[in-house]
Amino acid sequence: MQDQDRAVVEAISRRDVENAPLPDAEKALLRFVELVTRHAYRTTAEDVQKLRDAGWTDPQVAEAVYITAMFAFFNRVADAFGLQDPGYFWNPPPPPRPPESPSA
């Protein structure tokens, strides 16, 4: 992980998106992620339009929602079982099938 990535991870882990060394578009996406995480019922079409204006496509926004909700799922389960270590999510598990095309 290069230094810049480490700076990003540290800022994000401190929930400090504004000062993370990230392009504005990614900061906008993370603000939306926070909205979905904290009060998804408040999200509006305008929130999504802001992301389009920042250059994101609807498939990308949809996928961001899937990941956001998926990690809420993992967080709830981990908390309920009492897992303390925030690094509790694992290294990537294996692809179920051997990857068809060799990844770059």
Place this chain on the structure above:
Amino acid sequence: MQPHIRWIDDHEATGAVEEVYRAYKVATGRPQMPGILKCFSQRPDFLQQVMDFSNTVHFSEGHLTRRQKEMIATYVSALNQCPY
């Protein structure tokens, strides 16, 4: 570490749980199951589906890059840790 809810640990896994654990360790080269996955050991059929859908959407390229998805995952987990 003792979880609040009983789970099946690596050394006590048998049957379907043992199979899922072994396949995971062979594929990843990890000697121990990560805690988050052991949380699902009371339903090994569900554990397999959890790993599958994680692979499908998170641990693979998609519309977002892996880096962007990891960033989202890290941020969500940080947000969920602080009582709101």
